[in-house]
Amino acid sequence: AQSVSQHNHHVILSEAASLELGCNYSYGGTVNLFWYVQYPGQHLQLLLKYFSGDPLVKGIKGFEAEFIKSKFSFNLRKPSVQWSDTAEYFCAVNAQGTYKYIFGTGTRLKVLA
């Protein structure tokens, strides 16, 4: 069965610090990978996605993620966080051809001004 692990449940950073959030998945076939952000009280918004091609993908608001197939990982990065990045971040995976997301449990990021 597919599963997604986000090992960092809570992260606290100061503004301008660098961010890396881990995401590992368990599935033997080809997958599509996503990162979503949920600001307090709001719905999920797509940050970035990987379907194929260049394993380094760039998304909105300066976020990027790298797909490392050998490690089954899709870590989210941002070189310099801002207070407005305070939110919950979810990694999601779907096996190609199924279109059913499996979500990680989320990482709550708090950025101190």
Next chain:
Amino acid sequence: NAGVTQTPKFQVLKTGQSMTLQCAQDMNHEYMSWYRQDPGMGLRLIHYSVGAGITDQGEVPNGYNVSRSTTEDFPLRLLSAAPSQTSVYFCASSYSAARGYNGYTFGSGTRLTVV
């Protein structure tokens, strides 16, 4: 504005009551799904649909029914509400692979409390 519209935004039910959460999208998406979000558990798939007239169960379907009579609408029915169904519910939609699947667009959610 194009997107996924969920109603109501908030609802309080008594145990045993039934209700329908509404979801509508105006993007002509084939795929629609319902998720519930609980603290520390991420989002879990309840039911999904790959087109009008076609639905299937997700991870946590018990206590919920769905139907998809039109492309636009995908209501979620709680047959007899239980406190364990207290959660935030999100509806999502997307294109099929044939029309350029690009990930799901989510609605703004319905916060349901069952007392």
